[in-house]
Amino acid sequence: MTRFKRFGEYAALLVIWVGLLLLFGALSENFLTALTLGALANRVPTLMVIAAGMTLVLIIGGIDLSVGSVVGLAGAVLGVALIDWHLPLWAAAGLSLGLGALVGGANGLLSVRLGVPSFIVTLGMLEIARGLAYLVAHSQTKYIGAGVEGLSRPMTGIGVSPAFCVAMMVVAATQTALSRTMFGRYLIAIGSNEPAVRLAGINPSPAKIAVFALLGFLSGLGALFYTSRLGASDPNAGVGLELSAIAAVVIGGTSLMGGRGSVVSSFFGVLIITTLESGLAQMGATEPTKRVVTGGVIIIAVVLDAWRHRMSGQGFSLLPRFCAGTRDKASAR
Amino acid sequence: MTTPLLNVTGLHKSYNVPVLSDFSFELLHGEVHALVGSNGAGKSTFARILCGLTPANQGEIQLEGRAYAPLTKREAEHAGVIMVMQELNVIGTLTVAENIFLSRLPNRVGFVRFGELNEMARGALTRVGLSGLDPATPAARLGVGQQQLVEIAGALAQNCRLLILDEPTAALTDPEIDRLFDNIRKLQSDGVGVIYVSHRMDEIRRIANRTTVLRDGRRIATHNAAEVTPAELVREMVGHDLPERKRGAGREAGEVALRVRGLCAGERVQEVTFDVHAGEILGLAGLIGSGRTETLRAIFGADPKDRGEIFLGSATEPVKIRQPSDAVRAGIGMVPEDRKLDGLLLGQSIRVNTTLATLKRHVRGGGWLDFRKEGQTTESLRTRLALHCASGEQTVSELSGGNQQKVVVARWLARDCRVLLFDEPTRGIDVAAKDMIYQLLRDLAGERKAMVMVSSELTELMALCDRILVMSAGRVVAEFLPGQWSQEAITHAAFSGYLSDSREVRNGRPEGGSAPA
Numbered sequence: 097m098t099r100f101k102r103f104g105e106y107a108a109l110l111v112i113w114v115g116l117l118l119l120f121g122a123l124s125e126n127f128l129t130a131l132t133l134g135a136l137a138n139r140v141p142t143l144m145v146i147a148a149g150m151t152l153v154l155i156i157g158g159i160d161l162s163v164g165s166v167v168g169l170a171g172a173v174l175g176v177a178l179i180d181w182h183l184p185l186w187a188a189a190g191l192s193l194g195l196g197a198l199v200g201g202a203n204g205l206l207s208v209r210l211g212v213p214s215f216i217v218t219l220g221m222l223e224i225a226r227g228l229a230y231l232v233a234h235s236q237t238k239y240i241g242a243g244v245e246g247l248s249r250p251m252t253g254i255g256v257s258p259a260f261c262v263a264m265m266v267v268a269a270t271q272t273a274l275s276r277t278m279f280g281r282y283l284i285a286i287g288s289n290e291p292a293v294r295l296a297g298i299n300p301s302p303a304k305i306a307v308f309a310l311l312g313f314l315s316g317l318g319a320l321f322y323t324s325r326l327g328a329s330d331p332n333a334g335v336g337l338e339l340s341a342i343a344a345v346v347i348g349g350t351s352l353m354g355g356r357g358s359v360v361s362s363f364f365g366v367l368i369i370t371t372l373e374s375g376l377a378q379m380g381a382t383e384p385t386k387r388v389v390t391g392g393v394i395i396i397a398v399v400l401d402a403w404r405h406r407m408s409g410q411g412f413s414l415l416p417r418f419c420a421g422t423r424d425k426a427s428a429r
Numbered sequence: 430m431t432t433p434l435l436n437v438t439g440l441h442k443s444y445n446v447p448v449l450s451d452f453s454f455e456l457l458h459g460e461v462h463a464l465v466g467s468n469g470a471g472k473s474t475f476a477r478i479l480c481g482l483t484p485a486n487q488g489e490i491q492l493e494g495r496a497y498a499p500l501t502k503r504e505a506e507h508a509g510v511i512m513v514m515q516e517l518n519v520i521g522t523l524t525v526a527e528n529i530f531l532s533r534l535p536n537r538v539g540f541v542r543f544g545e546l547n548e549m550a551r552g553a554l555t556r557v558g559l560s561g562l563d564p565a566t567p568a569a570r571l572g573v574g575q576q577q578l579v580e581i582a583g584a585l586a587q588n589c590r591l592l593i594l595d596e597p598t599a600a601l602t603d604p605e606i607d608r609l610f611d612n613i614r615k616l617q618s619d620g621v622g623v624i625y626v627s628h629r630m631d632e633i634r635r636i637a638n639r640t641t642v643l644r645d646g647r648r649i650a651t652h653n654a655a656e657v658t659p660a661e662l663v664r665e666m667v668g669h670d671l672p673e674r675k676r677g678a679g680r681e682a683g684e685v686a687l688r689v690r691g692l693c694a695g696e697r698v699q700e701v702t703f704d705v706h707a708g709e710i711l712g713l714a715g716l717i718g719s720g721r722t723e724t725l726r727a728i729f730g731a732d733p734k735d736r737g738e739i740f741l742g743s744a745t746e747p748v749k750i751r752q753p754s755d756a757v758r759a760g761i762g763m764v765p766e767d768r769k770l771d772g773l774l775l776g777q778s779i780r781v782n783t784t785l786a787t788l789k790r791h792v793r794g795g796g797w798l799d800f801r802k803e804g805q806t807t808e809s810l811r812t813r814l815a816l817h818c819a820s821g822e823q824t825v826s827e828l829s830g831g832n833q834q835k836v837v838v839a840r841w842l843a844r845d846c847r848v849l850l851f852d853e854p855t856r857g858i859d860v861a862a863k864d865m866i867y868q869l870l871r872d873l874a875g876e877r878k879a880m881v882m883v884s885s886e887l888t889e890l891m892a893l894c895d896r897i898l899v900m901s902a903g904r905v906v907a908e909f910l911p912g913q914w915s916q917e918a919i920t921h922a923a924f925s926g927y928l929s930d931s932r933e934v935r936n937g938r939p940e941g942g943s944a945p946a
Contacts, residue, residue, distance in 0.1 A: 278788050278796045285785060288774035295731060295771050296786045296840060297757025355776055 102358065105349060109364035116368060120375030127378050130255070136374055137256050138248060138325065141263035142167070142318040144366050146337065147344045148270040149311030151362040154345055155274070156287045156307055157354025158214040160203060163315045163341055165225035167334030170196045170319035172229040175238035175329025185243055193316040199225055200312015204305035214308070222338070226331075233331040240328055247324035259321040266314065271359040283307060287354030343390070344369045347397040369393075432494040434458045434622040435591060440478070440488030442646075448474045449646040452488070456591070456622040461613060463625045463633040463654060466643035467666050467920060468717050468885040472626050475643075476593050479624070480512040481505035492591070506532075509590030513597055519576045521569030526550030528568050529583040553586040554579075558608035573600040581609065585616070592616065595626045599718075610636050628716060628927045630659035644668050663924065667887075667916040682895060683707035685743060686879030687728075687761070687848045692737030694727035699903040701737070705848065705879040710870060712894035713883045715923050720903040721883040722766055725850045728881075729756045729763040741848075757786060762841030764834070766852040766883075772837040775826040779818060780807040782825050782836050787843045810839040814869060831862025838869065849873065851882040855889060867893055887916050901926030 121128035146163050153160050170192035177188035203221055207214040248257045274280035282303040285293045293300050318337075323329050348365030350357030372393060376386045435456040442449040449471045456462050464472045477483045479490070481499030490497045492508060499505035505512075519528050526546050527534070535545045550564035557578045568576060577600050584592060594613075598606045613623055613636055625637055633640055637654040642665040649665045685704050692701040697720040705711045713721045726732040728739060730750040738747035741759055750756045756763070765771035774782055784791050784803045791803045807821035814835045818828060825836055834854060841849055854870070855863045870893055873880060884890050890897050897914055899907040899922035907922035 276798055278792055278798060281781070281788060281798060284777065285774055285781070288776055289770075291771050292773060293785070295729075295753050295763060295765055297754045298786070299752065299754050355774070 105358070106360060106364065109348065109361060109368070113364055113367050113371060116371045116375065120371070120378065124375070124378045127375060132374070132378065134250060134255060136370060137260050138250070139374070140366055140370050141248075141257070141259040141321040142325075142334075143337070143340055143344060143370065144263040144363065145266045145314045145321070146311070146318045146341045147348075147362045147366050148267050148359050149307075149314035150341045151345050151348070151350050151357050151359045152270060152274065152283055152307045153214070153311050154342075154350050154352060155354060155357045156283050156304055157290070158207070158304070158308070159218065159342070159352075160200070160214065160308060160311050161218040161338045162199065162203060162221035162225055163311065163318075164334035164337035164339075165222045165229065166196050166199050166312060166315040167319040167322055167337055168229035168331050169199070169225040169232065170316040171323045171329045171333045172233035172331045174244075174319060174323055175240060176232055178240055178243055178329075179238050189320055192319055193313055196316025196319065197309050197313035200315065201305060201309035203312065204308030207308070208301045208304050226335075229331040233329065235331060237328050237330045237332075240323065242327075244320075244324040245327045248321065259324060262317070263321070266317070267359055267363045270310075274357075274359060279303060279306070284355060287351075287356070289355075340369060343394045346394065346401070349397075349401055351401070352398075432491075434460070434493060434620075435479075436491040436494075438489050440475070440490070441486045442471075442474055442478060442483070443486060447646055449478075449485070452643075452646065452648055454641060454648065455651075456624060457638075458620040458622060459617045460639065461617060461623040461625055461637045463627065463637035463640040464643060465627070465630075465633065465640060465662055465666060467887075470643040470666070471646040472643055473595065474646075476512060476595060476624065476626060479505065479591070479593060480510055503532075506587065509588055510593070511584045511587055511589045511591070512593040512595065513577075513580050513584050514595055517573070517576050517580065519568045519571075519579060521567065523568060524565045525554070525562060525568055525571070525579055526564035528579055529553050529564075529586055531583075549586070550582075553582040556585055557582045557612060558605070574602060574605055577601060578605060578609070581612070585612065589616070589621055591622045591624070593624045593626070596628065597625075598627070598629065598632060606632070628924060630662065630924065630927075634659075642666055659924075660921075663920050664917055667920050682709045683877055686741070687881075688740040689728060690738045690740070690747075692724065692727055692739070693735040694723055694732055694737075695735070697723040697903050698727055701900075701905055703898055703905060705881055707847070707877045707879050708874050709895045710874055710880045710882055710893055712890035712897040713881060713900060714887060714890055714897050714919050715900035716927075717885060719900045719923065719926070721900050722852055724900070725763060725852050725881065725883060729753055729761060729850060731763070731765075757844065757846075760845075760847040761850065762786075762844065762846035762848070763850040764837050764841070764852060764854055766856065768830075768833055768837055773825050773833060775824075777825060778822045779811070779816070779825055779828075779836055779839075780804060780821040783807045783810060783821075783839045783843055786840050806843055807839075810842055813842070814839055815865070829862060830858035831865050834858065834862075834866060835869065846878070848879045849881075851880060853883055853885065855884070855886070863889075887919055890919075891916070899923050 117128065126132065150160060150163065173195055174188050174192045177183045177191050178185065183191070199221065203214065203218050206212060207217045247259050250257050274283065282293070282298065282300070286300045286303060290300055319333065322333050344365035345357070345362045346352065346365070347368055348358065348361030348363070350362060369390065372390060373386055376389060381389070433455050435454070437452065437454040440449050440452040441447070452471070452475065454475070464475070466472050474483070478485050481502045481504050484498065484500065492510070497508060499508065499510070520531070523531070526549070529550050530546060535542045535549065547564040554560060554562050554564065559575065559578055559582070562575070568579060571579065577597065581597065597609060601609065616623065625633065627633055634654055639651055640654045640657060640662065641651045642649040642662060644666055649668070683706050686707045687705045690702050693699055699720070701724050703711065713724065715721050723732065727734050728750070730752045739750060740747050748755070748759045750759065753763070769775060774785070780803050784806055787806070788798070791799050791806065793799050804821060810816070811818065811821060816835050816839070817832050825833060828836070851870070855866050858866070870880065870882070882890070882894065891914060895911065897909045897919065898905050899909070899919055901923050904926060906925050909919060
């Protein structure tokens with residue numbers, strides 16, 4: 097994609113987001129205030145880092161349903177490490193991040209080595225990680241307090257939290273890795289045509305495993321942000337987060353068929369979906385109403401995207417790659 | 430004998446090039462009419478038109494005196510025209526009985542009546558000599574031969590007036606073939622007409638009443654099957670109007686670049702042995718399904734090998750090639766048959782496609798891509814290959830077939846591969862683009878590349894190659910040098926593995942189709 101086209105897409109997403117802000121500002125008089133916007137900035141870091149990793153996973157034509165549970169598990173371990181084992185914050189945080197990477201790596205390894213679609217492997221991991229979270233935390237929420245809250249407290253002068261800054265850096269770093277490194281190029285190539293990559297003499301497995309491990313690591317980071325915002329570790333944290341993350345990435349325009357996508361677009365996707373939820377809440381919409389509206393927006397976004405790409409003559413199927421079987425080798429004449 | 434069962438006159442069909450031109454054909458009630466011809470002669474297209482898979486552009490088809498132009502397979506089946514395809518269409522997870530009666534399962538308000546179904550299936554299976562087979566067996570458990578018989582049983586179980594069999598015996602053993610022929614004779618006596626497409630001359634002589642030879646989409650001759658010899662048929666399939674002998678480019682072959690010894694891979698590749706030299710284009714001729722593609726894929730590590738060794742240059746130790754990355758490291762590149770499916774990243778730019786196999790040479794420290802260097806590589810290859818495009822940033826899907834093929838070649842040139850394997854490099858591209866590819870291959874030979882080229886167009890091989898090997902039924906059966914070769918001799922060799930009664934030689938299954946699960 098040329099740079100020009102890409103910036104066109106960013107501009108379109110930016111317009112949609114600003115439009116949403118103005119819409120809710122017009123509908124509810126105290127929406128466009130520093131307080132609401134600050135709260136918004138405080139809400140997004142967890143979803144932001146996970147959506148960044150999820151973008152890369154969707155680009156290779158995979159999917160990861162376990163991220164929400166990994167947030168729960170990493171958060172539970174963080175709480176136990178801080179409260180029960182009296183570890184310092186840096187050690188406890190390192191433990192959660194490492195655990196996240198480990199679970200993510202396991203997802204990738206199982207999917208690649210056993211040739212099982214990532215949809216199935218991570219569906220299993222969704223249950224396993226959640227179960228482990230309850231076991232580790234004895235199904236209890238642990239109050240941590242000041243030990244972690246600093247991460248999510250707005251910094252004087254800038255108005256946003258350290259977590260938000262880290263999330264922005266993660267977005268920048270993953271986008272750079274995607275568009276400027278060999279690793280990113282391989283991801284795009286694998287998502288475009290994996291058999292062709294193999295026949296070009298490249299073994300796609302290491303990159304595939306690495307991308308799942310990276311998403312696991314970022315889920316661990318998300319758990320850290322989540323825990324700090326709550327001031328407590330909760331084994332129920334992150335339920336349903338995988339769907340929000342996928343939704344944000346898809347709204348950003350990343351293809352579920354792989355081979356195409358951008359982390360910056362996912363960043364806007366996160367802003368859009370979070371703004372939508374906050375704005376609806378501000379207007380007094382109930383949780384059920386919020387879900388109906390959000391769901392509708394996701395479908396519209398995907399249909400628009402598919403339509404746009406049919407126009408430009410690429411890809412005719414709405415069926416994502418992880419649903420399709422692998423091509424029969426014997427029929428490759 | 431009043432009206433024939435099928436009467437075809439002036440049939441035309443073209444995709445980009447004409448595939449059938451002014452084709453006429455007649456099939457009588459109770460007749461077995463064989464269709465023979467080389468690859469691409471138009472046999473399959475004719476069969477596809479008859480069973481409603483593709484419409485003709487022009488011409489008239491009459492079925493029992495009435496105009497017949499089916500738009501769908503269903504419509505053809507309603508008219509009693511049924512085809513047993515070469516590619517097996519058996520669904521492995523369903524039972525044998527369900528496969529036979531899939532489109533018309535006996536049911537009561539949607540619930541399948543399995544008792545009745547299995548009873549019907551038993552009858553149908555008995556007809557093809559599979560009376561011992563339990564209709565409730567999952568089809569995946571059957572061997573290829575039995576699956577083929579199940580398909581034939583399915584065809585016979587319908588109200589069939591015209592049966593089209595496309596290489597029906599490819600996977601069958603002798604007793605199974607005998608039984609199939611008994612069935613065909615039974616159908617004949619019921620007045621059913623059979624169109625029998627096959628490579629196997631001995632079988633045609635046994636079962637057919639008449640034989641029609643197709644070449645380049647035209648009917649060349651129709652014979653009484655008993656009165657024509659295989660040699661005559663082959664001569665007609667080849668034709669006389671083409672220049673019989675074409676010399677290769679007259680290049681000096683250099684030192685040996687690749688030696689293949691006793692390569693075996695699956696059923697399709699048996700004891701393949703050959704050498705290729707630097708600056709040489711070695712042609713691999715043969716019928717579709719004779720194992721040419723599979724040979725290239727096995728050398729390249731794309732499919733597993735069972736046995737055999739591959740040596741590079743004059744090395745005494747064989748190279749271990751377990752996957753394509755091993756082959757590429759050894760300096761071998763492959764241009765696959767289906768460039769869209771196996772070769773290109775269609776949605777990406779020419780640059781991304783060109784540098785895919787050489788990314789490591791296009792990075793600065795730490796894995797950062799060097800876009801400028803990528804651009805330079807792309808630009809120089811673009812000039813070298815006379816690639817016609819707006820810029821290196823153009824998306825590959827926007828290019829013509831010939832230019833797409835060049836992009837795949839560019840990828841290997843960027844790597845400086847010494848050995849290049851081409852699988853049908855001119856398939857599906859227009860005449861002008863073909864000339865481009867020929868020139869490219871000649872230039873590469875001039876650069877001392879060693880090349881193996883699979884092609885189904887004999888004229889193409891004879892114009893380009895320094896040597897031609899002929900594969901038949903998975904084996905290399907003949908080697909031709911320029912001056913010795915003729916279309917007739919090569920075609921003879923290509924059929925030889927399927928000709929005689931030597932069943933052991935016949936390991937390959939002609940034409941593709943997925944292997945059973």
